[in-house]
Amino acid sequence: MSDISEATINRLPLYLRELEQLQRIGTARVQSGQIAKRLGFSDSQVRRDLSVLGSMGQRGVGYDVRSLIGTIRNQLGGDRSWNVVLVGVGNLGKALCGYRGFDQHGLNLVGVFDVDPAKIGTKLGDHVIRPLGELESLVEEQTVELAILAVPASVAPAVAQRLEVVGISGILNFAPVNVKQKLSSLTIVDVDLAIELQRLAHAVLRARSEKSED
Amino acid sequence: MSDISEATINRLPLYLRELEQLQRIGTARVQSGQIAKRLGFSDSQVRRDLSVLGSMGQRGVGYDVRSLIGTIRNQLGGDRSWNVVLVGVGNLGKALCGYRGFDQHGLNLVGVFDVDPAKIGTKLGDHVIRPLGELESLVEEQTVELAILAVPASVAPAVAQRLEVVGISGILNFAPVNVKQKLSSLTIVDVDLAIELQRLAHAVLRARSEKSED
DNA sequence: TAGATTGTTAATCGATTAACAATC
DNA sequence: TAGATTGTTAATCGATTAACAATC
Numbered sequence: 429m430s431d432i433s434e435a436t437i438n439r440l441p442l443y444l445r446e447l448e449q450l451q452r453i454g455t456a457r458v459q460s461g462q463i464a465k466r467l468g469f470s471d472s473q474v475r476r477d478l479s480v481l482g483s484m485g486q487r488g489v490g491y492d493v494r495s496l497i498g499t500i501r502n503q504l505g506g507d508r509s510w511n512v513v514l515v516g517v518g519n520l521g522k523a524l525c526g527y528r529g530f531d532q533h534g535l536n537l538v539g540v541f542d543v544d545p546a547k548i549g550t551k552l553g554d555h556v557i558r559p560l561g562e563l564e565s566l567v568e569e570q571t572v573e574l575a576i577l578a579v580p581a582s583v584a585p586a587v588a589q590r591l592e593v594v595g596i597s598g599i600l601n602f603a604p605v606n607v608k609q610k611l612s613s614l615t616i617v618d619v620d621l622a623i624e625l626q627r628l629a630h631a632v633l634r635a636r637s638e639k640s641e642d
Numbered sequence: 643m644s645d646i647s648e649a650t651i652n653r654l655p656l657y658l659r660e661l662e663q664l665q666r667i668g669t670a671r672v673q674s675g676q677i678a679k680r681l682g683f684s685d686s687q688v689r690r691d692l693s694v695l696g697s698m699g700q701r702g703v704g705y706d707v708r709s710l711i712g713t714i715r716n717q718l719g720g721d722r723s724w725n726v727v728l729v730g731v732g733n734l735g736k737a738l739c740g741y742r743g744f745d746q747h748g749l750n751l752v753g754v755f756d757v758d759p760a761k762i763g764t765k766l767g768d769h770v771i772r773p774l775g776e777l778e779s780l781v782e783e784q785t786v787e788l789a790i791l792a793v794p795a796s797v798a799p800a801v802a803q804r805l806e807v808v809g810i811s812g813i814l815n816f817a818p819v820n821v822k823q824k825l826s827s828l829t830i831v832d833v834d835l836a837i838e839l840q841r842l843a844h845a846v847l848r849a850r851s852e853k854s855e856d
Numbered sequence: 857t858a859g860a861t862t863g864t865t866a867a868t869c870g871a872t873t874a875a876c877a878a879t880c
Numbered sequence: 881t882a883g884a885t886t887g888t889t890a891a892t893c894g895a896t897t898a899a900c901a902a903t904c
Contacts, residue, residue, distance in 0.1 A: 433870075433871070434870095435870085435871060435872090436871090437841070437844055438841065440840075440844075441834075441836075441837040441840045441841065442837070444840075445818065445819075445820070445834070445837065446820060449819070449820070459884090459885065459886090460885075460886075461885085466820060466823055467820070467822075468822060470872075470873065470874095471885095472872070472873050472874070472875090473871090473872065473873075475885090475886065475887065475888090476871095476872080476873090476887085476888085478886095478887095479886085479887055479888075483886090483887070485885080485886050485887080486879090486880060486885085486886075487878065487879045487880045487884080487885055487886040487887075488879065488880035488883075488884045488885050488886070489880060489884080489885070489886085490884095490885070490886080491886090503844075504840045504843065504844050505840065505843045505844070505847075510843055512839075518737065518740075519733055519734075519736040519737035519740060520733075520734070520737035522733040522737075523732065523733035523734035523736075523737050524835060526732075526733060527835055527836070528818075529818055529835075529836040530836065530839070532836075533836055533839070533840055534843075535836075535839055535843070573846065574839070574842060574843065574846070576839075597846045597849075597850075598842045598843070598845065598846040599842075600835075600838055600839055600842050604659065604742075604743055605659075605663070606659065606660060606663070606680060606681070608681075608682060609680055613849070615842065615845045615846045615849050617838055617839075617841055617842040617845060619833065619835070619838055620655075620659070621738060621741055621743075621814075621833070622655075622741070622743040622744065622746075622747055622749075623655040623656070623659065624814055624831055624833055625726075625744070625747070625749055625788070625790075625814055625831075626654075626655045626658075626718045626719065626747055627651070627652065627655065627831055628788060628812045628813075628814050628829065628831040629718065629719045629724055629748075629749070629788065629812070630651055630717075630718050630719070631812065631829045631831060632787065632788070632811045632812040632829045633719075635811075635827070635829050636811075647894075647895070648894095649894085649895060649896090650895090673860090673861065673862090674861075674862075675861085684896075684897065684898095685861095686896070686897050686898070686899090687895090687896065687897075689861090689862065689863065689864090690863085690864085690895095690896080690897090692862095692863095693862085693863055693864075697862090697863070699861080699862050699863080700861085700862075700903090700904060701860080701861055701862040701863075701902065701903045701904045702859075702860045702861050702862070702903065702904035703860080703861070703862085703904060704860095704861070704862080705862090
């Protein structure tokens, strides 16, 4: 089943986003070349990527936007919904909490946690901010599998370890520190804003040197 | 010069972060195997990646942490500093503004912009929030090359286009929408939180199915 | 010198692309 | 049928790894 390449998997969410936008503007059918142009890929690549989903297109016609969306969602999230907790209610945590598009992708925010006594008990959106000590009981009550880690870097590794202990399966880590190190098997996806900016700076330099080579 | 592979470039910031942490705890020398273990890479890969920087190690001994940090920074940012503007002061914008580690990597936040009249004139950290109309003059005064785009998805493409017109070279885009489409040449790095969560969900599923194969 | 670790080669592995037969 | 576009093959391209000579 999961013999889909890592590279393809990483592109599926991009296809999904484009397809959802096409659907929103009322497009029912799309060709590989159109998708390719929007995303800056080759049409070969689009067809190859989509073909791993199991022949979703119609030769001579294209792909049905609606069914393609369903199939990609399926492939990505396993057709199930995930309960997610947010740990750390700084500005970043607040931004993440207000983020549209979680629910749309089968992700339910079921709890919000912080250690700051001044924040505990106050509300963030629909959620009451709870102390970290209540994490265990919530994970037991509801099946919580994913966590968003938005705490300061200094405490992130310790909190990550705790998340592993209570039985979380995956962490989306925003702390600019390596939390993998202290964990045994938990799945981590890192988002480090400084790293992305460094990549941007380098990409700009590269684009310029390519241009000057013409 | 820039014949360094994309894959290697994407790992350099990770090396940098680890090395900086090692330096902070007083480590002067490090071996490829140590770095590999921390990041989950192979030692071969670490040596190969670092070798593109031009023979920074000493056989039988290892790498000098300090000089390696300098060289990687050099390679990534071109040894120069970048002026950056932030556009969009929602929760995400606020979080980004307070983010440590920008200055540490040669990135200076020189201006903060929004369209909301209620926000304009108020302060965010050290910066007064300015109307988008003042973007042009700031870009002229100071050489602003990078922008962080943290506005709602609905207006992101239009704002991105404007950033291109005023002469910005690169955008770090947080809006969950394809802004590349309407731009001609500007360099974009996208960070889409929903996409990262989807990748996490899939990585968790994959890890489980691999485990059950044992 | 003996032990350790790099830098680099050659072999392997995986991902992308071009091209076209299949088929709507 | 004629035109269009997919699905897939084979060829190309690029990235990773194992291994070891070079050398500290």
